[in-house]
Amino acid sequence: MSETIVEVRHLSKSFGDHEVLRDVDFSVAKGEVVSIIGSSGSGKSTLLRCMNLLEKPSGGEVRFHGQNIRNAGFSLQMYRARVGMVFQQFNLFNNMTALENCVVGQMKVLHRSRAEAEKNAMEYLTKVGMECFVRAKPRQLSGGQKQRVAIARALAMNPEVLLFDEPTSALDPEMVGEVLSVMKTLASSGLTMLVVTHEMGFAQDVCNRVVFMDGGVIVESDTPEVIFTHPAQPRTREFLARILDK
Amino acid sequence: MPNAQSGFFEWVFFFVRTYGGMFLKGAGTTLLISLTGTVTGFVIGLAVGYVRAMPCDREDGAARYYVLRFVRGLLGAYIEVFRSTPMIVQAMVIFYGAAQILHVTMPYVLAGYVIVSINTGAYLSEIVRGGIQSVDPGQREAALAIGMTYGQAMLHVVLPQAIRNILPALGNEFVVNIKDTSVLNVISVTELFFVSKSAAGTYFKYFEVFFITSVIYFVMTFSITRFLRWLEKKMDGPENYTIHGSQTVPVGEIKLKGEPEHE
Ligand SMILES: Nc1ncnc2c1ncn2[C@@H]1O[C@H](COP(=O)(O)OP(=O)(O)OP(=O)(O)O)[C@@H](O)[C@H]1O
Ligand SMILES: [Mg+2]
Secondary structure, eight states, X not given: OOOEEEEEEEEEEEETTEEEEEEEEEEEETTOEEEEEEOTTSSHHHHHHHHTTSSOOSEEEEEETTEETTSTTOOHHHHHHHEEEEOTTOOOOTTSOHHHHHHHHHHHTSOOOHHHHHHHHHHHHHHTTOGGGXXXXXXXXXXXXXXXXXXXXXXXXXXXXXXXXXXXXXXXXXXXXXXXXXXXXXHHTTOEEEEEOXXXXXHHHHOSEEEEEETTEEEEEXXXXXXHHSOSSHHHHHHHHHHHHO | OOOTTOOHHHHHHHHHHHHHHHHHHHHHHHHHHHHXXXXXXXXXXXXXXXXXXXXXXXXXXXXXXXXXXXXXXXHHHHHHHHHSSOHHHHHHHHHHHHHXXXXXXXXXXXXXXXXXXXXXXHHHHHHHHHHHHHSOHHHHHHHHHTTOOHHHHIIIIIHHHHHHHHHHHHHHHHHHHHHHGGGGGGGTOOSHHHHHHHHHHHHTOHHHHHHHHHHHHHHHHHHHHHHHHHHHHXXXXXXXXXXXXXXXXXXXXXXXXXXXXXX
């Protein structure tokens, strides 16, 4: 078993009286590609957002290489730089070109020189097929192109693990393919990934492990083989029957 | 010099000839005070708006929370007071208050600058705060998610967009200031209105002189409004992206998004 990168223990999260996550235990090991599936409102995004403290967990802890990320002396900024995030709505910095989007974090957070940051950014923009658009502003790009730049931006920080929150859900159908194919390439290059997705094909073909969430808890976590062919839990079966029917 | 029988335009030409330099100097002072006052007011507005838009959460430490709440209360009072009283009254209070309490007689132009700055700051604070809140929260989250601090996220990502969004309001504030600096004549600032009043009073020719004055005000505000609009358009850059020197795509304009052009 390879080394655990991020680990969540007894994590809970409430918004007011509304309990969204309940006692979630979960971890991602180096080299794993894990997908989280589950119906809308089951807490998938909240789990991801708690993992990099965009939401403050109400209870439990998040550990990075065994260290609690809320310990005094632990740099939240450095942690976030090591754990990348790709958003459903892309969230490219609208005031910057594609290249600047990929450079600014490297310079301001990792204190890399401009030359080094640009070289690194170009490498990843090329990897996602966006090297011709380095000077384009986000509003000049299509959804699929924006998401590819957003992936390059996250990769340019050289993170240990990349979190994706429904990276293709805001895309027109004809653009889903280009983003998924980039993600497949990343998975096969050995990047550790945690992907919230409604793309069952991706979960089945690309991931080593699939986690099914429902009502704020992890119902089942297993290989895609097991989850998609003979899941242990009836709730998993029902969910898959519903979603694969469509 | 025209006499009692002279017509409107004779007097107008007379004033332009004799007092042209003074009018221009007055207009210069008006521009100087409103420009520097708007810029300083903007800096005040940025600082106050930034503090007022800061997340204030008890979990981040009680001391920080209460200090921030207190500072915010003060800033809120500043905004309310200066937005709820006329600038002409603020000018009187500040100028004569400084003289009486602090025993300083400010040079008139400096006093005008200070008053316009503080007044503009109060208005722009709220505009800046609104501008910050109008930026999609996803922008800040993405900045935090790559490891930026709150301050870095604001400086590099949120504020540039907020400022771009409030640029029209900022330009508008400048134009309003050009007109409203006229109230500074009550503390003897020799701006355009004060100069006009003196010239008109000498000959009892208020209509003729203030006709000239209004033309000067109009030319100033109109040309500045146009200039700012042009500047905004220029800053936004083109709607389309041109790919240069790619092997796979021929050089030329490629429309990437089927969006209609802005007018
Ligand atoms: N900031 C918030 N304040 C209050 N409630 C929230 C907030 N964010 C999420 N929730 C609630 O938490 C629950 C879980 O939301 P979450 O976004 O994690 O679901 P999800 O599994 O990602 O769903 P989807 O597939 O629609 O993205 C929902 O009921 C949602 O209404
Ligand atoms: Mg979600």
